[in-house]
Amino acid sequence: MKIVVVSDTHMPRMNKKLPDRLLRELKTAKAIIHAGDWTNLSVYESLAAFAPVYGVAGNNDGADIIHKFGFRRLIELDGVKMGIVHGHGTGKRIDTEARALEAFKNVSLDVLIYGHSHIPVLKRSAGLLVFNPGSPTDKRKQPLYSFGIFKLASGTVTAKHIYYGDKS
Template identity: 35%
Template sequence: MDLLITADTHVPNRARDLPAPLWAAIDAADVVLHAGDWVDMSLLDAVAARARRLVGVYGNNDGPQLRARLPEVARVELAGLRVAVVHETGPKTRREERCAARFPDCDLLVFGHSHIPWDSVAPTGLRLLNPGSPTDRRAQPYATYLTARVAAGRVDKVELHRLPPR
């Protein structure tokens, strides 16, 4: 099962649309995981129309309409992998410890908010992934998103994709 992982898209505030390579990855993925900060309902509708399966949450920049359609935390099982998606996890200090305590029944936690790519493993085995942002790189050298493969309850082949400058 192929995953596309993104967050902090901020359309239309930071970009008019998602970059073409990200749309192609959305089209190719079995499941799209979006960790919030969509900003506009039209982007949620567009991604939902193109994704085979969408698991998304709202972020701190998402208004009442998005919050009415999306949860703060989403939980799903994908090919035996227990996944949670949330927008914000707090400061990077002790993140693994804090998230492992908050999500003890998960194998993978996808999060956003910081716009900083992150890939780590808590002592409990919880894998934490943040795809960065495809539209607002802030202090990062590149705008980014992630892809990953899930099989038999394991996530592997996690790849950070750099997007060309706009």
């Protein structure tokens, strides 16, 4: 099962449409995960045209998005338990991952997905896959835009980032 993982789209301020590089991967996705800061429900509608969408709200999302998604979500797809959170809160942006981990303290997970920092992360910690897709539309100080691809099979997950320089 192929899952496309995004966060921090900040649309329409940072881009008027989903980037072409992301659209190519969405065509074959079986599910989509968004880790917050959509900023407009039209992003959900655009993604939902491709596959089922699971997500959470971020600190830049309005009441409509918060009501629809909430700030923390647990899902299980193909036997893989995933926690999704944006990662915002008190403290500095460098504390984002620690806040994301704290949000699921004492919860058995295979994957933790978070956003907020716009910094791509892919690492394993004590058997937990920790993943931040970066942003497909707002790279901030990163050299490239990014999002993620998960492949799920028989209760296992492999993950990678897709990097690109043109957000059109």
